[in-house]
Every structure is written in C-alpha cells, then in structure tokens.
Amino acid sequence: MIDSPVLKVRDLYVTYQSSFGPVPAVRGVDLDIALGETLGLAGESGCGKSTLAMALLRLVPPATQISGSILLDGQSVLTMKPGQLRLVRWAQASIVFQGAQHVLNPVQRIGSQIDEAIQLHHGSTSSTVREMLALVGLSDGCADDYPHELSGGQKQRVMIAMALSCNPLLIIADEPTTALDVMVQAQILQLLDNIKRERGLSMLFITHDLSVLSHNTDRVAVMYAGRIVEVGPAEELLRGSIHPYSRALAESFPIIGDPKSRHQPKGLAGDPPDPNSLPSGCPFHPRCNVAIDSCKSIDIKLSAVTKSIDRQVACVHANDESRSVK
Amino acid sequence: MNFLYVTKKLLSAFLTLIAVVIFNFFLFRVVDRDPLAKYRGRSKLSIAQREIMIERLGLNGSKWQQFITYIKSTARLDFGRSFDSTRPVLREISDRLPATLLLVGISTILTILIGVYIGARAGWQRGSRFDRVSTSATMVLYATPEFFFGMLLLAFIAGRTGWFPTGGLRDVGADTSGFASILDRAHHLVLPSLTLTLGYLGSYSLIMRTSMLETLGEDYLTTARAKGLRDRDVMMRHAVPNALLPSVSFIAISFGFVIGGAITTETVFSYPGLGLATADAIRNTDLPMLQALFLVASSAVIIFNLLADLTYGLLDPRIGRAK
Numbered sequence: 001m002i003d004s005p006v007l008k009v010r011d012l013y014v015t016y017q018s019s020f021g022p023v024p025a026v027r028g029v030d031l032d033i034a035l036g037e038t039l040g041l042a043g044e045s046g047c048g049k050s051t052l053a054m055a056l057l058r059l060v061p062p063a064t065q066i067s068g069s070i071l072l073d074g075q076s077v078l079t080m081k082p083g084q085l086r087l088v089r090w091a092q093a094s095i096v097f098q099g100a101q102h103v104l105n106p107v108q109r110i111g112s113q114i115d116e117a118i119q120l121h122h123g124s125t126s127s128t129v130r131e132m133l134a135l136v137g138l139s140d141g142c143a144d145d146y147p148h149e150l151s152g153g154q155k156q157r158v159m160i161a162m163a164l165s166c167n168p169l170l171i172i173a174d175e176p177t178t179a180l181d182v183m184v185q186a187q188i189l190q191l192l193d194n195i196k197r198e199r200g201l202s203m204l205f206i207t208h209d210l211s212v213l214s215h216n217t218d219r220v221a222v223m224y225a226g227r228i229v230e231v232g233p234a235e236e237l238l239r240g241s242i243h244p245y246s247r248a249l250a251e252s253f254p255i256i257g258d259p260k261s262r263h264q265p266k267g268l269a270g271d272p273p274d275p276n277s278l279p280s281g282c283p284f285h286p287r288c289n290v291a292i293d294s295c296k297s298i299d300i301k302l303s304a305v306t307k308s309i310d311r312q313v314a315c316v317h318a319n320d321e322s323r324s325v326k
Numbered sequence: 327m328n329f330l331y332v333t334k335k336l337l338s339a340f341l342t343l344i345a346v347v348i349f350n351f352f353l354f355r356v357v358d359r360d361p362l363a364k365y366r367g368r369s370k371l372s373i374a375q376r377e378i379m380i381e382r383l384g385l386n387g388s389k390w391q392q393f394i395t396y397i398k399s400t401a402r403l404d405f406g407r408s409f410d411s412t413r414p415v416l417r418e419i420s421d422r423l424p425a426t427l428l429l430v431g432i433s434t435i436l437t438i439l440i441g442v443y444i445g446a447r448a449g450w451q452r453g454s455r456f457d458r459v460s461t462s463a464t465m466v467l468y469a470t471p472e473f474f475f476g477m478l479l480l481a482f483i484a485g486r487t488g489w490f491p492t493g494g495l496r497d498v499g500a501d502t503s504g505f506a507s508i509l510d511r512a513h514h515l516v517l518p519s520l521t522l523t524l525g526y527l528g529s530y531s532l533i534m535r536t537s538m539l540e541t542l543g544e545d546y547l548t549t550a551r552a553k554g555l556r557d558r559d560v561m562m563r564h565a566v567p568n569a570l571l572p573s574v575s576f577i578a579i580s581f582g583f584v585i586g587g588a589i590t591t592e593t594v595f596s597y598p599g600l601g602l603a604t605a606d607a608i609r610n611t612d613l614p615m616l617q618a619l620f621l622v623a624s625s626a627v628i629i630f631n632l633l634a635d636l637t638y639g640l641l642d643p644r645i646g647r648a649k
C-alpha cells in the first residue's frame with residue numbers, strides 16, 4: 001500500500017532546549033503517508049503533535065535537536081541545505097496552523113500574504129490570489145482586507161487558501177478547527193475534505209478529538225508522551241482500539257464545541273505526563289487500569305499485532321486475547 | 327486610517343495646545359513676584375518707565391483682564407520684547423528657529439534610522455555577536471548625558487584635530503550666500519548633530535530591540551518561515567513592520583527629552599539656536615523670551631506627537647479603519 005510514500009518519517013526525535021533543560025517532545029516516531037492518503041494524528045494536549053508537525057518542515061526553534069529521518073517526496077528534510085529547504089517549504093508541504101487567530105500578519109493585506117507565497121514558488125504554481133480565495137469560498141474583496149476584518153472561520157479559510165496556493169503534495173492541518181464554533185468547524189472540515197478529494201492531496205490531520213477523524217481519515221495514529229502508541233486503519237481503530245490509552249481516548253469522544261470535555265478524557269484519571277519527567281517503563285502506566293508490574297520497568301515498542309497486519313500497538317496486552325480489553 | 331481618526335488627532339493636538347497656552351499664563355505669573363526685577367534694559371527704570379513696561383507686559387489690571395490681554399497677544403504671536411536684547415521676541419525666535427530645526431531635524435532623522443536599524447537587527451539576532459556588542463554600546467550611550475558627548479567631541483575632535491569648528495553657526499567673515507556658505511554651515515552642524523544623535527541613539531535602539539523581541543514569538547513569523555521566505559525577508563516584511571508600531575509611540579513620547587538635549591547641546595557648542603536662547607533666557611530671567619520659548623518647545627512636542635499618531639495610523643490598519 002505504501003510503495004512510495006509522500007512522507008516517510010523514521011525514528012524521529014525532537015528535543016527542545018528550555019531553561020529547565022532538554023524537553024523530549026517527540027521520542028522515536030515512525031510515520032508513513034501515501035499519495036492521496038489522510039493520516040489522522042490524535043492525542044491529548046502536550047503529547048507532541050504540533051512538535052511533530054513543525055519538525056516535518058524544520059520549523060522548530062533553532063536550538064532544538066532533531067534526529068532520525070524525514071523523507072518528503074523522497075527528499076531528506078533533515079539534511080538538506082537551507083536554500084533547498086526554503087524551496088521545499090510550502091511547495092511540497094504546507095501547514096494550516098493551530099489557532100488561526102494569530103497566524104496571519106496583522107499589518108499586511110490578505111491578498112498580499114497569499115501572493116507572497118505564490119510569488120516565492122511561482123515555478124510550482126500558476127494560481128492567482130483570486131482563484132485561491134474562490135476555492136475556499138471567499139469573495140475577491142477579501143484580498144484587500146486585513147486579518148482583523150475577518151471572522152475566525154474566514155481567517156482559517158484564508159490560511160487554507162494560502163496552504164493550497166503552491167500546490168503542495170502534503171497538507172499538514174494542525175487542529176484546524178480548534179477555537180472555531182461548531183457550525184464553522186463543520187464547514188471547515190467539509191472544505192478540507194472536498195479540496196483534498198478534488199486535488200488528490202495527502203494530509204496529516206492533527207486533532208484532540210478522535211470523533212472528527214472517523215469520516216475524513218484513512219488511517220489513524222494515536223500519540224502519547226511523544227510516541228505513537230497505536231496506528232491502524234481509521235474505521236477499525238476507532239471501532240475497536242487495542243491500546244488502553246486509545247480506548248480511553250475513544251470512549252471520551254468529547255461533546256463537540258464543549259472545550260471542558262475536550263481536555264479531560266472520561267475515565268482517564270490524571271494528567272498527561274510532563275516530557276521533562278516521564279514515568280519509567282511504559283509512560284502510560286500511572287494512568288493505566290490494566291497495567292501489570294512489568295509495565296513500570298519495561299517500555300514496549302510499537303509493533304504489529306497478530307490479528308491484523310495493518311495495526312501496530314505498543315502495549316504488553318497487544319496480543320493478549322484472554323485479557324480481551326473492554 | 328480614516329478621516330475620523332485624523333480629525334480626532336488634530337482636535338486633540340489643538341486642545342492640548344490651548345491647555346499649554348493657558349498653563350503658560352499661570353506658570354509665568356507665579357515664577358516671580360516682580361517680573362521687572364531682572365529687567366536689564368539700557369538704563370535703570372524710572373517709576374514712569376516701570377508703569378509703561380508693566381502695561382506693555384500686560385501685567386496691569388485684574389488677573390482676568392491680564393488673561394484676556396495675554397490670550398489676545400498670544401493669538402497675534404505678539405510676545406513682547408526681550409528684556410535682554412529689547413528686540414521683539416517673535417523676531418528673536420524666528421531668527422533662531424531655522425538653526426534649531428535643522429539641528430533637531432537632522433539628529434532626529436539620524437537617530438530614528440540608525441536606532442531602528444540597530445535595534446531591529448539586535449533583537450532579531452538575539453544573543454548574536456551583533457546583539458551583544460550593539461546592546462552594550464547602546465546601553466552606554468543611553469546612560470550618558472548628551473552634553474558629555476558634546477564635551478568629548480569638542481575636546482578631542484574639534485580641539486585636537488581642528489577638523490571641525492568648536493562652535494557657532496558659521497565662520498566669522500565667511501560668505502553668507504552660495505554653495506560655500508552651505509558647506510560652512512554643514513561643517514558647523516556635524517558635531518552638534520552627532521552629539522544629539524549619540525545622546526538619543528541608545529534609547530531609540532533599545533526601544534526597537536525590545537519591540538522586536540516581543541515580536542519574535544509571533545505565530546505569523548512561523549507562517550512566513552513555513553512559506554519558504556528567507557530569514558531577511560521574514561524580518562523585513564513581517565517582523566519589522568509589526569515591531570515598529572510600539573516603537574513609534576515610545577519615540578514620540580521621548581521627543582520631549584530631545585528638545586531638552588538640544589538646549590544642552592547648543593549651549594556646549596555655542597550654537598545660536600533656540601536651545602542656546604533658552605539657556606540665555608533662563609540665566610537672565612528674560613521672562614518674555616522664556617514664555618515664548620516654552621510655547622515653542624511645547625508646540626514642537628505636540629506637533630511631533632501628532633506626526634507620530636498619524637504615522638501610527640498609516641502603519642497599523644487596525645487603527646481607525648472602521649468597516
């Protein structure tokens with residue numbers, strides 16, 4: 001299925017440098033996204049989703065350590081020269097950032113912000129600002145507006161227009177609907193879905209909320225404490241997750257639009273771990289209700305489960321039929 | 327920026343000016359019980375002359391009448407005659423205004439350009455060599471009063487090398503017209519404007535550096551980088567236009583200090599502008615001159631702030647662009 005993936009990530013580690021010392025935010029992630037495929041990436045706040053997204057285009061702060069490999073359309077992002085990296089950014093992969101409120105320059109007109117990207121990569125695109133605005137359902141007039149004159153949903157549309165303007169292979173959508181109200185969320189999701197289908201784009205769709213993944217993703221990866229703990233075909237995984245954390249997350253499908261229900265999955269006590277002081281063994285063990293003694297010392301690697309070739313899980317109980325997980 | 331915003335700013339500048347004019351009336355009536363005590367006319371005043379002077383200065387009649395007289399003459403730009411030179415104050419001021427405008431204008435433009443450049447670059451490359459060197463240097467500049475630079479320049483450059491004149495507006499006996507005279511005046515301007523520039527460069531660049539640092543973490547810079555812009559363009563097209571906004575206000579606020587700096591600088595270089603006139607007028611308690619100079623200085627601050635507000639309106643689309 002994944003012959004020549006658009007994105008191929010191997011053993012990715014991202015460690016921020018903070019005044020309190022190194023912060024290992026992503027710890028050994030493998031990821032593949034095929035052409036035209038959408039991978040959903042879910043996990044609680046702070047598990048490293050945005051860090052992973054930013055690292056894909058080397059957008060993390062300069063002092064940050066990144067290791068492993070990232071192949072974007074076969075090109076190695078982590079080893080390329082800055083000049084090459086600038087050509088790859090936006091033309092190969094673009095990002096719809098989390099929190100559209102501040103991602104547009106407040107003192108530059110919308111049109112010129114979109115045009116800036118088009119001019120920069122005019123080799124790869126012949127789109128015009130007008131076409132891009134029309135594509136996301138905005139009027140021509142928006143080109144002359146400044147960001148503060150638009151609503152949150154409109155700004156997110158502008159961001160999507162901008163992300164599409166250079167015809168990338170991959171779009172990274174980092175919680176594209178957080179901070180929007182329910183109606184607008186649905187519209188934006190629909191818009192992304194349509195565009196993706198029309199253009200045959202690959203997408204990495206990041207969210208807190210497993211429920212939005214069911215209808216618009218092909219595969220889903222669940223992230224915990226900087227690692228992927230379970231990955232598999234979307235429907236299969238969402239219907240019957242194997243990893244105790246995925247299950248807790250799936251059971252806690254939050255009420256859309258209620259921010260309180262989003263951060264605290266139901267039936268999952270405690271907070272996500274602080275990357276500075278991760279628990280020993282399986283980092284989920286302090287919150288896991290099926291943990292056994294060895295979980296405190298042994299950290300199980302992500303590996304294929306016997307019952308399905310497409311599923312990978314990182315848990316001692318992964319192949320444990322008798323302890324069938326409810 | 328729209329019409330309403332401009333009107334509002336113009337109106338508020340005008341009202342501030344009125345308030346200053348009114349304040350000026352009271353200020354100069356409490357400084358001295360007998361404003362004529364320091365009169366240094368050509369001869370001692372007789373009782374009769376005193377009466378005439380008091381009337382001329384508008385110091386007769388009730389306070390209310392005095393106020394009316396003051397407002398009327400101020401509106402006519404009639405500030406009486408200087409105690410010192412006995413020439414009309416307006417003449418004294420208009421003779422010296424160009425020299426000071428030139429000095430303060432050149433220094434302000436230089437300070438803003440250089441200060442904004444240094445501050446923007448230092449903030450953008452926080453922790454770099456450029457930042458460390460320029461920040462230490464601008465801290466020293468910031469902490470040093472401008473007359474100190476003036477004295478250093480005077481002693482070491484003008485005094486030792488003789489490359490620049492030690493003071494004045496032009497060489498005595500030089501041509502007063504033509505290209506040579508322009509060169510001569512420029513020659514006399516170099517050290518004073520350098521002094522004033524050095525005096526305020528520190529604060530302007532530190533202000534710009536701080537605004538730049540506040541901009542560094544903004545999400546739209548990440549967007550710009552993600553689009554594939556080179557670092558320079560991220561800085562020039564996205565960071566600087568945003569970081570300029572708070573700097574414009576700070577620079578406007580600090581303009582009052584520049585005027586103070588002009589007084590000391592002109593004094594150090596015996597540069598015959600309004601600053602030197604102010605120093606002289608203070609020494610001689612030349613009340614009519616002081617009163618007018620105070621108005622000029624306040625108006626300059628008001629006008630500069632108005633310009634800053636209008637610039638801000640041009641730079642920031644969020645200001646007064648109702649839709």
Ligand SMILES: Nc1ncnc2c1ncn2[C@@H]1O[C@H](COP(=O)(O)OP(=O)(O)OP(=O)(O)O)[C@@H](O)[C@H]1O
Nearest residue numbers: 016018023025044045046047048049050051052275
């Ligand atoms: N620049 C940084 N320096 C140090 N630590 C950071 C930095 N950015 C993020 N972190 C830390 O890295 C961890 C992962 O953060 P990240 O933003 O990737 O999480 P996330 O999964 O996207 O969360 P959310 O759902 O809230 O967006 C968090 O613990 C965060 O505090």
Ligand code: SF4
Nearest residue numbers: 282285288295315316
């Ligand atoms: S490895 Fe142990 S602690 Fe970790 S999820 Fe599985 S059962 Fe829970």
Ligand SMILES: [Mg+2]
Nearest residue numbers: 049050051098
């Ligand atoms: Mg995030």
